[in-house]
Amino acid sequence: MNMELSRRQFLRTAGAGIAGTSLGAFGFGGVEEALADAIRPFRLTNTTEVRNTCTYCSVACGILIFSKGDLKKGEKAEITHIEGDVDHPTNRGTLCPKGAALLDIVHSKTRLQYPMMRKAGSDKFERVSWDVALDRVARVLKDDRDKNFIAKNNDGVTVNRWVTTGFLAASATTNEAAWCTYKVVRSAGMLVFDNQARV
C-alpha cells in the first residue's frame, strides 16, 4: 500500500504547523502537542507498507514495515519505520523491546547478511557463497556422523544415536518447516536438538 499525501492534507498540515509554532512562541505550550498529533498521521506519507513477521522468537508477532523508494521506478527501497500490526491476532499492535528495536537491527552495520567462514588456521572470517557454505556444512556433518554414529549400545540394543553434533533450529519458521527440520534432525540420529525460542 502506498500512502500518498493529498494537496489538501498537505496544506492543512502546513497551516496547522505555522499556527502551532506561532502560538507556541506566545506561550501556548499545549498547541505544540496538538501540532504533533496533527502531523503524526502523515509521518508515513509516500511510504510503501508491507506485512511481515518478527523473526526474533516463536511468538511470531505481526509487524508492518514501511519503506521509501519506488522499486517499479528502479529506485532502491529503504526501510524507514517498523511497528506492530494492530490487525495481527497474536500481538494486536504491541511489540516487546526486541521487536521495537527491529529498525535498528535492519540497519545495523554488524548485521550478518551473507555466509562467513573462518578457514582452519586463519584468524579472520571471510565472505563465502551460499554454495560453499552449504557444501562445507554438509561435508563436516557427514564426516562427523560417519565417525561417531552409534548404531547399537553396549547391550547390543539398536539405538542409532549421533551425539557429537547438535542442532539449533530457528524459531520463526512455519509449522511445516519446523516439521521438516525435526524429521531431518531426528532421522539422522541427532539427540542434541534445541530451539532459540527457549531463551
Ligand code: SF4
Ligand atoms: S521478539 Fe518480541 S516482538 Fe518479536 S516475535 Fe518475539 S515477542 Fe514478538
